[in-house]
Amino acid sequence: MKRRSLVPYLLILPAFAYLLFFVGYPLVQALYLAFTQNGALSLEVWRRTFSDYYFWSAFKYTILLAGIIVPTQVALAVVLALLMNRVFKGKDAALYALIIPLTISDVAAGLIWYSMLSPYGFINKLLMNLGLISQPIYVFGYEYRMREFFAIVIAELWRSTAIVFVIILAGLQMISKEYIEAAEVFGASYWTRLRRIVLPLLKPSIQSALIIRTLFAMQIFGIVWILAGRDIPVLAGEGYYQLTEIKDAGVASVYALVIAGLSILLGALYIKFLRAEYLEVGE
Amino acid sequence: MRRLFGVLLAAVVLFAVVSSGCISPGGEEKVTVTFLSTQLNPPEERAFVQEDLLKGFTSDTNIEVNFVPISYTDMVTRLEGEMQTGKVTIDVIGDLHGGMDYMSSKGWLEDLSTMPKLEGRTFISTFEQYSYIRGQKAYVPWMSATYVMVVNKEAFQYLPEGLTEEDVMKGTDKWTYDALLQWAKNLKEAKGQPELGFPAGPKGLFVRFLHGYIYPSYTGYQAKEFDSPEAVEMWDYLKELWPYVHPSSTTWDAMADPLLKGEVLIAWDHTARIKNAIETKPDQFVVVPVPRGPKGRGFIVVLAGLAIPKGAPHKDEAWKLIDYLTKPDTQVKVLEKVGFFPTVEEASGKLPEGPLKILAEGVQAQASTEDALVVMIPNLGDKGGQFKEYYKQAFERIVLNNEDPATVTKEIKPDLIKLFEDVGVPVP
Numbered sequence: 001m002k003r004r005s006l007v008p009y010l011l012i013l014p015a016f017a018y019l020l021f022f023v024g025y026p027l028v029q030a031l032y033l034a035f036t037q038n039g040a041l042s043l044e045v046w047r048r049t050f051s052d053y054y055f056w057s058a059f060k061y062t063i064l065l066a067g068i069i070v071p072t073q074v075a076l077a078v079v080l081a082l083l084m085n086r087v088f089k090g091k092d093a094a095l096y097a098l099i100i101p102l103t104i105s106d107v108a109a110g111l112i113w114y115s116m117l118s119p120y121g122f123i124n125k126l127l128m129n130l131g132l133i134s135q136p137i138y139v140f141g142y143e144y145r146m147r148e149f150f151a152i153v154i155a156e157l158w159r160s161t162a163i164v165f166v167i168i169l170a171g172l173q174m175i176s177k178e179y180i181e182a183a184e185v186f187g188a189s190y191w192t193r194l195r196r197i198v199l200p201l202l203k204p205s206i207q208s209a210l211i212i213r214t215l216f217a218m219q220i221f222g223i224v225w226i227l228a229g230r231d232i233p234v235l236a237g238e239g240y241y242q243l244t245e246i247k248d249a250g251v252a253s254v255y256a257l258v259i260a261g262l263s264i265l266l267g268a269l270y271i272k273f274l275r276a277e278y279l280e281v282g283e
Numbered sequence: 284m285r286r287l288f289g290v291l292l293a294a295v296v297l298f299a300v301v302s303s304g305c306i307s308p309g310g311e312e313k314v315t316v317t318f319l320s321t322q323l324n325p326p327e328e329r330a331f332v333q334e335d336l337l338k339g340f341t342s343d344t345n346i347e348v349n350f351v352p353i354s355y356t357d358m359v360t361r362l363e364g365e366m367q368t369g370k371v372t373i374d375v376i377g378d379l380h381g382g383m384d385y386m387s388s389k390g391w392l393e394d395l396s397t398m399p400k401l402e403g404r405t406f407i408s409t410f411e412q413y414s415y416i417r418g419q420k421a422y423v424p425w426m427s428a429t430y431v432m433v434v435n436k437e438a439f440q441y442l443p444e445g446l447t448e449e450d451v452m453k454g455t456d457k458w459t460y461d462a463l464l465q466w467a468k469n470l471k472e473a474k475g476q477p478e479l480g481f482p483a484g485p486k487g488l489f490v491r492f493l494h495g496y497i498y499p500s501y502t503g504y505q506a507k508e509f510d511s512p513e514a515v516e517m518w519d520y521l522k523e524l525w526p527y528v529h530p531s532s533t534t535w536d537a538m539a540d541p542l543l544k545g546e547v548l549i550a551w552d553h554t555a556r557i558k559n560a561i562e563t564k565p566d567q568f569v570v571v572p573v574p575r576g577p578k579g580r581g582f583i584v585v586l587a588g589l590a591i592p593k594g595a596p597h598k599d600e601a602w603k604l605i606d607y608l609t610k611p612d613t614q615v616k617v618l619e620k621v622g623f624f625p626t627v628e629e630a631s632g633k634l635p636e637g638p639l640k641i642l643a644e645g646v647q648a649q650a651s652t653e654d655a656l657v658v659m660i661p662n663l664g665d666k667g668g669q670f671k672e673y674y675k676q677a678f679e680r681i682v683l684n685n686e687d688p689a690t691v692t693k694e695i696k697p698d699l700i701k702l703f704e705d706v707g708v709p710v711p
Contacts, residue, residue, distance in 0.1 A: 118531070119531065138530050138531065140530075140531045141529075141530030229533060245668050245672075248669065
């Protein structure tokens, strides 16, 4: 009897050890670096971070990027998933095309868009050859930060909408046809069915997609680094910069902790306010 | 089957024994020299050192070299530990001038003036002077690097009045920052877009231009006169220049690509980072000295040296390695492979015609201008990043965000000076 009760613990032991080593240890290390100065407890590192010239703009841009990218992405993914959830000719090919960006890393995606949008890149050349413009349109550089910002939004939408799409399509396919058929019998229109049945039943999928995407958006880095460098500072980028260029491990840790804190806060908010509603509630 | 397995096993064991050095085929004992270097650390350069450069030394002298690429901080920590315990394992140190200065001030380095003369080479006199620290021969000059301007020959058509191609190529009095501004203006008017470029991206070295080129050219110092009226004048100049600088500059980390793509016609960068452009199109580009400012022609010389720590276990073999690394032939090889310039005069005679010669001539021309104001990168250890950050911040606030130069420099200066005080280095 006693041996049997140990089994569950033994089973989670490897995962626990993994988490302890790869998440717990660095976390403790980061806390140590962030809250000590020369071995003594101190808030000096936090003061240094908050007074850093780039901190608040990095904070602002990270939230702004997430605020624009994530909702757009979810809306786009829902529309695409609804379109793809019917039978039509060439559906498989369309599905592949939609999912391909999923296989591309953020840095690679950044490089692809950089070479397309650069002054001598594909898009400028196309426009020039068509005679629509005579001088290349600049997208990159400090004075074009707004354009850089939108280049990041487009590249990120292109790259990471696919993951949201896959989650939502899977959720859509799990909705039982019976509900929809029943609604049709009662004469519900497409919009009513969508609003009253499909979307509420999709809520768990949308929730997972939102959480995943928001957390990743807090860590947005590679694509920004490639397209805008430090013209548009973001939290993860500044953390990296502090560690590798300025060599201030303490401030870098604070950046990491701020990202972690934001992620936990947003995750908790989603879970609280987007609690899934189920049509059939068990006893 | 089993027999085959047995034979294989025996072969593996034999191979392991021989290759591990337990039984050496020659019978004589091989000495292994431990060589710590803060230079040539990137993977490609490391591979060149281990698989090419040092193989030549080992086959010449039968001395093995254990090449340890290491960061400056780690190296100092290790050396300090070894000095304190008296168990020195390091034979040769390769590091920048600033690091040598620090280690020498701690009394960790052997005085090399007692070592036998290195035959068949003349060290460039400035480098030779620098290698004597506080009256002691602290190191042997090993490699050097600098930052220069590259000009696409096409740009010479648009030179401002009164400035000739020769002025620029030789770095005469007329080749000033004001002349550069006028030239950049002409280029923008003629071409319809800015044609001057700087590597001002997050990993670019533009910050070296700020503290090591334009600051000394206007104020005579890198940091000491950070907020002086001359500095304000310099920032005003940069503000005026910036509309003629390619707007993508803030995303560029190296200038070879923009030069090759024809996005800019004039660029400033580290020699190693423009080497590729010149090698690809040697007919199109020339390397020229940087312009001069009111206080002279400020430019950075990066100088790396080789030293022997006190109590090194294989002092004679270490000297042989230093001898090998500073031979003109070896130096040319280093220049060809990694783009660091020789420290001995004889090496330049051995350069083949072509792209490297274009680079070397440009570097030579810059170094021999009469108003040269040679600047060394201050040795602030791991505070070096913070040092650069202050200049970048000043640049972003003044030039890009149009803040008042006098206010910004006054605000930053105390922090900048404190950095030097914390580390205990004189303010340059």
